[in-house]
Amino acid sequence: MRSIIWSNNCLTLLNQTLLPAKLEYIECHDWQRVAEAIRRLEVRGAPAIGAAAAFALVLGAGKLTELAMPEFKEKVTQIANILRQTRPTAVNLFWAINRMLTVLDQMAGNTDSNAAITALEQAAIAIAEQDKAVNEKMAVHGASLFTKPTAVLTHCNAGALATVAIGTALGVVCKAWEQGNITQVFADETRPLLQGARLTAWELMQAGIPVTLITDNMAGWIMKNNMVQAVIVGADRIALNGDVANKIGTYSVAVLAKEHGIPFYVAAPSSTFDFTIHSGADIPIEERCATEVTSLGGNCVAPQGVNVFNPAFDVTPNNLVAAIITEYGILRTPYNQAINQLVQECN
Structure with a gap:
């Protein structure tokens, strides 16, 4: 049983509001749907929320490839600020978002937004993998x-x-x-x-x-x-x-x-x-x-x-x-x- 699955630029979430009566997965192709899932408790639990928000930033960044790096970074930061407002108590949400933005800051000298998106995706995957190891x-x-x-x-x-x-x-x-x-x-x-x-x-x-x-x-x-x-x-x-x-x-x-x-x-x-x-x-x-x-x-x-x-x-x-x-x-x-x-x- 997995609550979060990342594959082919899509975040799939197990809809926890329907359990145990119905086992249904939500396919999120944009960051707004992930934010909605966090607000609605379709995905919940502090570590899961953090991982979901990290992948939401990847989805958001993926829609901004036409932007130059300064504007790209500004837009991703705006998305991050909206995601922060979805659940104010769970600190893993803020931890994951800050970790993702740090990756973006480290690429300040890089003008290629595609490279930044790749780095963000790798960081989100690392957050999810780290959660597995930490749980064990x-x-x-x-x-x-x-x-x-x-x-x-x-x-x-x-x-x-x-x-x-x-x-x-x-x-x-x-x-x-x-x-x-x-x-x-x-x-x-x-x-x-x-x-x-x-x-x-x-x-x-x-x-x-x-x-x-x-x-x-x-x-x-x-x-x-x-x-x-x-x-x-x-x-x-x-x-x-x-x-x-x-x-x-x-x-x-x-x-x-x-x-x-x-x-x-x-x-x-x-x-x-x-x-x-x-x-x-x-x-x-x-x-x-x-x-x-x-x-x-x-x-x-x-x-x-x-x-x-x-x-x-x-x-x-x-x-x-x-x-x-x-x-x-x-x-x-x-x-x-x-x-x-x-x-x-x-x-």
Whole structure:
């Protein structure tokens, strides 16, 4: 199962809004369709969004071959700025776009736009390939946390659908399952768009891993009854102090895990860290449309005209996080020191 496929100057995306009822792929021949797919959550998950945006820039650049290099670069930068606005919280989006623009900057002395397009395509492919390698490394590091049969709880979807490869949190789960150390996964449904019910449960069933779907407000009772021994989630942005932004509802799960003495793990690549912000207070939180809350499956479930607050993410403070799993290894408190070391390794 692949969420992103690049071939013959076309980006093919698995439409995640239709899962699990329908398996449909979207063929994107222009950058505008990719941007729309990101906004609509047809492609979602921080690493997958970053890779999709990188290929969107390739598609956009490919339409500008008649332009001289200065104007070519200006137009590509304009496309990049529009792509940045599609999902403001997931930092992988900005990381990938900045990496692509750096490639363009390095070609400042080259007057051939075709050469620039080739370089951009190679960079986008490298971003996708890097995500695959990073996922595998995280899975190995994360699986080392599970040394005996363990039942885990996860929130939202941080599997193959959210990345280019096997996933972040679910990649760890799959590796630990292979090693005989996962007995059961409890998947929160993850309101309002049900990524846990629609995507995580489906992925785990495809992989043959035992999964039990629960509503979001059941997590505390599951913990109190000793039905899980660990929580593992992905992330969309992590600050220098270890504060973690992830799908709305993650903070509540972390608080419950702390209360019940259950370790709360986060799995995220280094590209999900924002080395420019000091704490979660600086993370922009995307707010989405009211209909995501007032409707379910196309049916209205709330009074017409009711006020709605619909943040797509929340921030879990670092004191609730037992460990952060990266491709470089496992980070533990004090996170300021651990993440500063990560900065050095990334450079």
